Amino acid sequence: MDNADINFYFDPLCPFAWMTSKWVRQVAAQRDYTVDWRLISLRMLNADVGYDSHFPAGYEAGRTAGLRLLRRSADSQRRAGNPAVGPGCRARILPQVPLDTADWVRLPDRFGLDPARESEWRDLAQALRQAVEEELTEHQRRIFTAIAVNGVPLDALAAELGSSRNAIYKTMFDARRKLRACLVANGYLPENPVRHS
Amino acid sequence: MNSWAELDRFLRTDPRDTGCATAMELLHVYAELAAADRPAADQRYPEVAAHLRSCGPCAEDLEGLLAAIRADLTES
Numbered sequence: 001m002d003n004a005d006i007n008f009y010f011d012p013l014c015p016f017a018w019m020t021s022k023w024v025r026q027v028a029a030q031r032d033y034t035v036d037w038r039l040i041s042l043r044m045l046n047a048d049v050g051y052d053s054h055f056p057a058g059y060e061a062g063r064t065a066g067l068r069l070l071r072r073s074a075d076s077q078r079r080a081g082n083p084a085v086g087p088g089c090r091a092r093i094l095p096q097v098p099l100d101t102a103d104w105v106r107l108p109d110r111f112g113l114d115p116a117r118e119s120e121w122r123d124l125a126q127a128l129r130q131a132v133e134e135e136l137t138e139h140q141r142r143i144f145t146a147i148a149v150n151g152v153p154l155d156a157l158a159a160e161l162g163s164s165r166n167a168i169y170k171t172m173f174d175a176r177r178k179l180r181a182c183l184v185a186n187g188y189l190p191e192n193p194v195r196h197s
Numbered sequence: 198m199n200s201w202a203e204l205d206r207f208l209r210t211d212p213r214d215t216g217c218a219t220a221m222e223l224l225h226v227y228a229e230l231a232a233a234d235r236p237a238a239d240q241r242y243p244e245v246a247a248h249l250r251s252c253g254p255c256a257e258d259l260e261g262l263l264a265a266i267r268a269d270l271t272e273s
Contacts, residue, residue: 016261016264016265022221111201111203111204111207112200112203113200113201113203113204114200117200120199120200120201121200121201121204124201124204128204148207153254154252154253154254155254164217164218165217165254165255166216166217166218166221169216169217169252170216173210173214173216173251176207176208176209176210177210179208180205180208180209180210183208189201189205189208190205
């Protein structure tokens, strides 16, 4: 894009750029600015920086892995044009989100349920699964399963469904409230938080 | 602690929770205040605080903002 009002340089891996890009989109919409979303690589810009001395452990590997996201962003931009890369790109380039299957085997891992103490939570987990099937609407079940069971990031799900973070969160909020009320009513969870001394 | 405490926490909802849209509108104000005094920010914006306790993506955005504010303070 030539002569854009704003040239926004970003690495899709960078959370600060991701956050700023959302503000830029809001300002652009309100002021009718045009934005040219331009990809950069922090890994390449910081190639001379000593990762071991300047960054936490694992940073270099993360930045290197980010090059794959950059390639997918560039590909997305090439195929769909400039708007394809911008706010939402970070979610869009995440792996495909599983929506129609529920990986209940992962539930213990997701919520720190210790296999050695399965006798304590087995009935609760089963009751939760049943409540998901019986208490939630189809839309709530789909959203809850993707996020809580399959571990799909909320923003990735919003992008996948063409929805918004707020709408997905609201659906999750209602689903959580319904499920907890059901589990409390059936004696699986206490009504009030358990206080630990 | 019981073995299902995390699941219980996840399912709990706070009626004061304002949702992502309102939280996002107030986040920069909340962050400025929280950078100086987090309890004061929570007291001034309980609906935002309630939301941030439950919404991972918004909490991440806040952490990014706080880091940016602190970096600004360090540089100036």
